Amino acid sequence: MNQDLDEIREGLIKLESEMSHVDQVYKKLLKTIHLNHKSSAENFLKYLILRKTDIQHLQLLLHKNGLSSLASSESHIHRQIQVTLERLGQDFLENQKETIESGQSKIRNASAELFGKPQKGWSSSVMVTIDSGFLGERKLIRKLLEKGMGIARINCAHDDEKKWEKIIELIREESEQSGIPCKIHMDLAGPKIRTNLLKKGKEKGRVKVKTGDKIWLSDSGKGFSEKDIVISPNEKGVVQVLKIGDLVFIDDGLIEAKVEKLEDGNAQLLILRNSSKKDRLKAEKGINFPDTILSIPALTEFDRECLPFVVKHADTVGFSFVQRPTDLQLLKGEMEKISPNTPAIILKIETKDAVNHLPDLLLEGMKSPWFGVMIARGDLAVEIGFERLVEIQEEISWLCEAAHVPTIWATQVLENLHKSGVASRAEITDAGHAVMAECVMINKGDHTLEVLNSLKEIAIRTHSLKMKNRLIFRPLKIAGEFLNQLDQSLNH
Structure with a gap:
């Protein structure tokens, strides 16, 4: 047993020591981060240090000896390691301030800024896709608000500015009359690579x-x-x-x-x-084209034409097919040309390239006051392979939680129920994962109210499972590659 504890102590001290130097090693990078995200960026970099390391054996020893296996510690990883070492008699001159309470509080606050507070009975905010077909359905809009909708999503790939304006006017009127807040989210169309x-x-x-x-x-x-x-x-x-x-x-x-x-x-x-x-x-x-690096700009000419309307009316803007930090810099720059007050950007992660560059994208996003991430599972599944979707969507969730960035779980949530009125068993399980995100997005369908009813019931039943137990932390390739590239750039 003592041998186990010595091995645990040695492994944790090594990790704690490396994490303690993050603020100095990455000082230049951290200077670029918005004040809202300073401690979050540090926590994120520390989490990447953990995830580039193979700690599966260490986790087994921790669990075996009744200590924290570091599961569900994404939002406060450094302090969790310190607390575990303290149980082994280790003292620290400086305790990390980022705790489980402060980390979760940062995620809740960011989520409230982006999506508003979830309605009573909901653990997540709810985004519903609205198009021109709803214009003659004022009563339905009111019911959607009453059933949980807190964000109305408009897809700029459909309809036009006149119809978007009518939709927004209708949403705002019903929101004001009902006293139920509702934000407006607009998704840029992005590159249309179609047959x-x-x-x-x-x-x-x-x-x-x-x-x-x-x-x-x-x-x-x-x-x-x-x-x-x-x-x-x-x-x-x-x-x-x-x-x-x-x-x-x-x-x-x-x-x-x-x-x-x-x-x-x-x-x-x-x-x-x-x-x-x-x-x-x-x-x-x-x-x-999952194997091909395309030179197509993420911000198309059509997107640029839409931006003045989006900047004027939207609370958040979805950046479709964003892949690299330069894409995000471009969109921010174009919006700032239109107005100093711009909507918060939601990064839609839907390509293999975006997944590979997620650490860069998150740190670039942290240069703005607020931003979020949408796990856009439709194109993402095609790009990375359906078999890898479960793995990748979890990895995105972990990294975003470590960065204290709210996520939107999107695409085909309760899709069968939405279209046919009957849910499949598999999608009920998927919906259980969906309500663990800060926001759930549902598309349009004939049974939207039924979907909201089912989602709320699932949210109530799974709320106690919000803290997910993850026993095995295998090394994350993107964490190691990102830190290696970052260290190389700092040394030049």
């Missing part, structure tokens, strides 16, 4: 493809016959950066293909799998 049939199937907007077929990706379609299946990604520069072997997913991953040949600026794809109904490839379906 455009150039040859075969062009007139009908669909074409039959099966496993083993070969089709072409091309910007122009020139040099092909009308019998060839040729699709354009609708964004210049995509085809040119593809490499042989790169995977391509079409229609939310229903069709999987890989680049087999590059010829005259075009790319030939081999269809590896087609899980769509009737083996059809349709026009206007999304295309994902």
Whole structure:
């Protein structure tokens, strides 16, 4: 037993010592952080130190000896290590001020700034997608507010400014009359990489493809016959950066293909799998390139055109397909040109590149007074692979909690219930995870009120499980890579 305690003490002292120097080692970086996030940035960097280290054996020893296994300590990791060492007789000249209470308080305060306070009976705020179809449904808007909606989401990829203005006017009127606060969130459309049939199937907007077929990706379609299946990604520069072997997913991953040949600026794809109904490839379906670093700007010309309206009316703005800190700097700069008072940015994490750069993105976000993160699981699942979604969405949640950044759990929450009125067993479990985030986003559907009823019931029943138990901390690759790059930049 004493040998165990000696090993525990040695492992924790090493971690505590490294964390104690964060404020000096990363002094230059921490100077750029907004005052609201100074201690949060330090806690985040300390958490990255923990997660770059393999502590699985240490955790087992901690658990075996009845000590904290460091689970659920994201928001106050340094103090948790100190407290554990104190139980082993270790004294500290300076105790860390970031405790479980202060860490959770910072997350709650940030969430209240972004989403407002959750309604009575809810552990999370609720965001509901609203479009022009709601304009004749004033009573429904009132019911949504009464059932828990605290944020109305407008997707700028749909409708137009006149309709957005009417939607916002309706929401604000019903919010004022009911006395129920409701914020306005607007999602920028982002790059629209979608299928455009150039040859075969062009007139009908669909074409039959099966496993083993070969089709072409091309910007122009020139040099092909009308019998060839040729699709354009609708964004210049995509085809040119593809490499042989790169995977391509079409229609939310229903069709999987890989680049087999590059010829005259075009790319030939081999269809590896087609899980769509009737083996059809349709026009206007999304295309994902998970293996390819695209040079497409995250802020499109259409987004720029929308910004004056968004800055004037929105409380928060969703940055679709943000991938790197420079993207965030660009959006902040463009909004500040319009007004000194800009909406808080919600980073929509929906690409492999965004996941890989999440530490950079969070620290860049901390240069602003408030910001949040949306775990946009639709495109994210296609980009990283459906099998990895559970793992990655948890990792995003851990990192955001360590940075005291509120998260929005989005995409297909109670989707079957929303569309058909009947929930599947699997999505009830998923909803249980959803209500552990600071905000839950639901899309539009025919059974929105039923979804809100079910979500509230799930929230009540799972509220006591809010603190999640995580026994095993395997090393996080993105934590190690980020700190290595950061240390290299500081040494030059």
